[in-house]
Amino acid sequence: MIIDHPMLGPRDASEFTYLGDASLIDRPDWQADDAAEAFYEYGYLRDNPAGEHQELWYHEAGDRSWLVVTRNTLTHEISKVELARDVARARGRSK
Amino acid sequence: MRYSGFQVIKQALTGHKGWKPVWRDPAPKSHYDIVIIGGGGHGLATAHYLAKVYGQRRVAVVEKGWIGGGNVGRNTTIIRSNYLLDGNEHFYEFSLKLWEGLERDLNYNAMISQRGVLNLYHSDGQRDAYIRRGNAMILNGADAELLDADQVRKEHPYLNFDDARFPIKGGLAQRRGGTARHDAVAWGFARSADSHGVDIIQNCEVTGLRIENGKCLGVETSKGFIGADKVGCAVAGSSGRVMGMAGLRLPIESHVLQAFVSEGLKPVLPSVITYGAGHFYVSQSDKGGLVFGGDLDGYNSYAQRGNLPVVEDVCEGGMSLMPIIGRARLLRMWGGVMDMSMDGSPIIDRTPVDGLYFNGGWCYGGFKATPASGHCFAHLLARDAPHPVATAYRLDRFRTGRMIDEKGVGNQPNLH
Numbered sequence A: 001m002i003i004d005h006p007m008l009g010p011r012d013a014s015e016f017t018y019l020g021d022a023s024l025i026d027r028p029d030w031q032a033d034d035a036a037e038a039f040y041e042y043g044y045l046r047d048n049p050a051g052e053h054q055e056l057w058y059h060e061a062g063d064r065s066w067l068v069v070t071r072n073t074l075t076h077e078i079s080k081v082e083l084a085r086d087v088a089r090a091r092g093r094s095k
Numbered sequence B: 001m002r003y004s005g006f007q008v009i010k011q012a013l014t015g016h017k018g019w020k021p022v023w024r025d026p027a028p029k030s031h032y033d034i035v036i037i038g039g040g041g042h043g044l045a046t047a048h049y050l051a052k053v054y055g056q057r058r059v060a061v062v063e064k065g066w067i068g069g070g071n072v073g074r075n076t077t078i079i080r081s082n083y084l085l086d087g088n089e090h091f092y093e094f095s096l097k098l099w100e101g102l103e104r105d106l107n108y109n110a111m112i113s114q115r116g117v118l119n120l121y122h123s124d125g126q127r128d129a130y131i132r133r134g135n136a137m138i139l140n141g142a143d144a145e146l147l148d149a150d151q152v153r154k155e156h157p158y159l160n161f162d163d164a165r166f167p168i169k170g171g172l173a174q175r176r177g178g179t180a181r182h183d184a185v186a187w188g189f190a191r192s193a194d195s196h197g198v199d200i201i202q203n204c205e206v207t208g209l210r211i212e213n214g215k216c217l218g219v220e221t222s223k224g225f226i227g228a229d230k231v232g233c234a235v236a237g238s239s240g241r242v243m244g245m246a247g248l249r250l251p252i253e254s255h256v257l258q259a260f261v262s263e264g265l266k267p268v269l270p271s272v273i274t275y276g277a278g279h280f281y282v283s284q285s286d287k288g289g290l291v292f293g294g295d296l297d298g299y300n301s302y303a304q305r306g307n308l309p310v311v312e313d314v315c316e317g318g319m320s321l322m323p324i325i326g327r328a329r330l331l332r333m334w335g336g337v338m339d340m341s342m343d344g345s346p347i348i349d350r351t352p353v354d355g356l357y358f359n360g361g362w363c364y365g366g367f368k369a370t371p372a373s374g375h376c377f378a379h380l381l382a383r384d385a386p387h388p389v390a391t392a393y394r395l396d397r398f399r400t401g402r403m404i405d406e407k408g409v410g411n412q413p414n415l416h
Helices: A035-044 A084-090 B005-013 B041-052 B086-100 B102-106 B124-139 B149-155 B182-195 B239-244 B308-321 B323-327 B370-383
Strands: A002-005 A009-012 A017-021 A052-058 A066-072 A078-083 B031-037 B059-062 B117-121 B145-148 B170-174 B199-201 B206-212 B215-221 B224-233 B252-264 B272-274 B281-284 B289-300 B330-341 B347-350 B356-360
Touching (some): A002 A066, A002 A078, A017 B289, A052 B289, A066 A084, A078 A084, B041 B059, B041 B182, B041 B370, B059 B224, B086 B102, B102 B182, B117 B124, B117 B149, B124 B145, B124 B170, B145 B149, B149 B170, B182 B199, B182 B370, B224 B239, B224 B370, B239 B356, B252 B308, B289 B308, B289 B330, B347 B370, B356 B370
Parallel strands (some): B031 B059, B117 B272
Antiparallel strands (some): A002 A009, A052 A066, A066 A078, B117 B170, B145 B170, B206 B215, B215 B224, B252 B289, B347 B356
């Protein structure tokens, strides 16, 4: 697989390590009343779709940026690559 | 028809005209007591034990494609029970004992060969970990034997003992482990289940689960609705897809695992060998092919095929462990989709939906578990209580902190 890095251009997937579903960006509020349940779902439950999947890749052997890659789990086709920081900021994190 | 040496001779003398189809091809009835989704090894084993051990007479297995076409036909055929943790070891030892009597139970030749499994160690720390594992196995009624380098060299003189970085210092052997012919396992369970009255319905895709007031009433399929008092889901690899029809999210990711077979060679490997310093394990099939595999590709996938970096990694492992493999040519490679659970251990449990039961999360250890998985799932379906050796495999163990994390890497499915 080739991941088209937004800043570095096309890079081989073997330069990256894989973390998992990009929902891991949405860390629950630890002070909320339902924090225990929210963290259980955050830590352990996954949508695991057959089809389009947004996921976190880390450019370990490169610039060490985190990317959100939109990839089809049935075909391995990559349709979109974004910097994870941009995605997180757009969702209102890291203010 | 009962298979025997006498039958083979009789059929040979009469032109092999008397062999009958091994299972029927029935149309689905409108209602069953128990419907099992998935005609793979685990689903068919569940049907066999439901009918034979638990006396259930109205059982159906519905399969999207043909039976045995999924992971039971894609694995590397190894059977063993060399686990460390209590929740796992007594289950896998129960499974190995079932394997030992399986061919007689099924009256079917599954080519079960207890040629032994040898896990190599390459450092003092790894040896100590294997001693601990071996002791845990013996405490749970399994067999384990620690070998030093000379003993391993006597049995496997072709290995690369004097590698500067990863010298072979010995190994942990389980002599009762070995291999089985995976297709025959699926066919044997199917034949036995069919002979006990189970309907095996192929080319019948489950398209939905009919759930009303929190109770599962049956399955919607490409051959129409099939009602059931209880529905058991045994579709590891696709668990997320099927349980998604019931609105459930699982502690599981689907990952692709590749396997390889070389051209047929003369007998060289007397047992199953795993490399302790890299991702490589190998055995030799009765046809002569070296059957080997390694690590997951590491990303979510339902594609049943992987990518080249892992092929390279596995072959490098093979070259560093047994350089003689370098002259063998690769015949085939393929991928299977694994239910990778959050702690690397399986799930056999009820679900929050009444009448819906789940069997999955087998990671890449599903084949060796086939008989015990079927036996325990049948127990759960028939008696509504977990089998004593499968009590740890609860669906809610992640919520309650009772993980069975054999490798100790936490909730990161691609590391198990």
